[in-house]
Amino acid sequence: MGARLWLLDLDDTLLQDLSVTREVLEALGEEAGVKGLFGAVRARAEALFRQAPFYPWAERLGHSALEALWARYSTPGLEGWAAWAWPFREQVFREALEALGGPAERARELAEAFFQRRRRYPLFPEVPEFLLALRERGAHLVLLTNGVPDLQREKLAGAGLLEAFSLTLISGEVGLGKPDPRLFRMAFCAHGVAPEEAVMVGDNPQRDVQGALLAGAKAVWVDRGHRPPDPRFPPHLAVRDLREALALLG
Known part of the structure; x- marks a missing residue:
């Protein structure tokens, strides 16, 4: 049978999924005048995500560092994640831009742009x-x-x-x-x-x-x-x- x-x-x-994340980040990198933004953001996101207080839960349930850059965390019970998310995102983009010699002062702007533009399915x-x-x-x-x-x-x-x-x-x-x-x-x-x-x-x-x-x-x-x-x-x-x-x- x-x-x-x-x-x-x-x-x-x-x-x-991953290809859309890559496309959006590479486009944002071009706008910011840097190359390699996808790789830099991914590396910093994964490293910083492991320091999150919720990381063991996220790892067990299969929620990734790249998803943490655009999840709304509107599910009841995830209020702690919602409060944590934006400082995390801004730090990820700031450290990624610094590593690439880019405009680190635009970190919050790029994090917000990614949060909006990534919503493609x-x-x-x-x-x-x-x-x-x-x-x-x-x-x-x-x-x-x-x-x-x-x-x-x-x-x-x-x-x-x-x-x-x-x-x-x-x-x-x-x-x-x-x-x-x-x-x-x-x-x-x-x-x-x-x-x-x-x-x-x-x-x-x-x-x-x-x-x-x-x-x-x-x-x-x-x-x-x-x-x-x-x-x-x-x-x-x-x-x-x-x-x-x-x-x-x-």
Whole structure:
């Protein structure tokens, strides 16, 4: 029997994420007269994010340093994050600009510009056809995404995916993040499906592939060119286009 339950990751699986961040930052760098702003911001954001008082929680739930630069933190319970965020963002841009010999006095301006311009939600080109093919074959579709609730739901709304899934599990809402197999089992139980009838599709070997293997599901690794394969967690199938995974429908 082919896979009945399809667990789908969001960022860099269905939704173009890192490439949009890079494009926005590179454009802002050009406007500020510096080259390499994406790399400098990413390095400073990741280093400073590890010093945040909430970092262990963010790491466990899969909320990244780059996302912290544009999350609204409007979810009830994240008021502390909201108060922390703008000083963090300004410091990230100031240190990045200083490292590049750029106008550090424009740090707040650039941080605010990134916060506004980053709100783009393009899907990968094959996603509509892929999702339609799954639905036509009677597959159950579940979104399994790590991150803070308000940002992940904003992405879903912006990408037109709010109604695409029978169940949406966001790590920040349920308190469990991939690769914790309990998150996967929630989806199995909700649909009355055995692990071997499920497939997880995602771009992150450590979170998506490992989680699927721990939970007993099939794992499809989507190579978007951002992450290398991890030999510790071999997927059942590696693809570059989501439509290649339809072979698992049986």
